[in-house]
Amino acid sequence: MARDSLIPARWGLQIVKFFAAGGARSAWRFPADGGHNARMKDLTPFCCNHDERPPDEAVRLIVIHAISLPPDDFGGPGVEQLFTNTLDPEAHPYYATIHHLRVSAHYFIRRDGETICFVDPERRAWHAGVSCWNGRERCNDFSIGIELEGCDTMPFEPVQYERLAALVVELKRRYPIEAVVGHADIAPGRKTDPGPFFDWDRLFSLLSRRNDIRAGAHPDVKF
Numbered sequence: 458m459a460r461d462s463l464i465p466a467r468w469g470l471q472i473v474k475f476f477a478a479g480g481a482r483s484a485w486r487f488p489a490d491g492g493h494n495a496r497m498k499d500l501t502p503f504c505c506n507h508d509e510r511p512p513d514e515a516v517r518l519i520v521i522h523a524i525s526l527p528p529d530d531f532g533g534p535g536v537e538q539l540f541t542n543t544l545d546p547e548a549h550p551y552y553a554t555i556h557h558l559r560v561s562a563h564y565f566i567r568r569d570g571e572t573i574c575f576v577d578p579e580r581r582a583w584h585a586g587v588s589c590w591n592g593r594e595r596c597n598d599f600s601i602g603i604e605l606e607g608c609d610t611m612p613f614e615p616v617q618y619e620r621l622a623a624l625v626v627e628l629k630r631r632y633p634i635e636a637v638v639g640h641a642d643i644a645p646g647r648k649t650d651p652g653p654f655f656d657w658d659r660l661f662s663l664l665s666r667r668n669d670i671r672a673g674a675h676p677d678v679k680f
């Protein structure tokens with residue numbers, strides 16, 4: 458499926474409306490000290506894979522993932538298509554095995570730092586699956602999922618860490634976030650992402666430079 462078909466012509470108008478609206482999410486620019494002043498690309502109108510969080514459930518956890526579609530291939534539209542249920546099963550042999558999945562993450566950070574929001578963080582995205590953190594199961598209920606475009610065999614890009622750190626800071630301001638963990642930490646034996654090349658110390662260092670963040674050590678960043 459062509460990338461164009463994923464993003465209708467009205468997309469441009471929605472972007473303008475989104476940032477002109479002055480609502481809470483429209484203010485979600487990366488802080489200037491994030492180095493890029495980038496706006497977040499909003500694909501929430503096109504992602505259906507989310508639902509209500511349980512009543513009175515606070516967002517306490519950030520879960521970091523890595524994904525690339527096709528595997529180990531960067532820059533294509535596969536992830537956007539997967540999260541918007543438009544992945545073409547005939548476009549790649551691997552897609553035939555996953556196109557039926559109904560999954561999502563709140564955010565996706567590409568190799569060049571472009572950041573896409575698929576699910577409003579107020580909503581429950583479907584990213585963690587069977588999982589457990591601090592004795593609590595079903596981490597989707599109380600977490601925000603951030604996917605980095607990456608894999609288990611290659612380092613991530615510096616700009617991805619910068620965007621990730623800026624995003625974590627923004628989320629920490631809005632929610633009582635207690636920790637940042639990897640998907641593998643909450644689904645051991647089942648998941649490996651963000652993988653051995655994810656540099657927790659680098660994230661820790663970026664977060665520690667910010668006055669309002671006190672982060673712990675690898676493998677979890679605790680606040």
Ligand SMILES: [Zn+2]
Binds near residue numbers: 523584640648
């Ligand atoms: Zn994952």
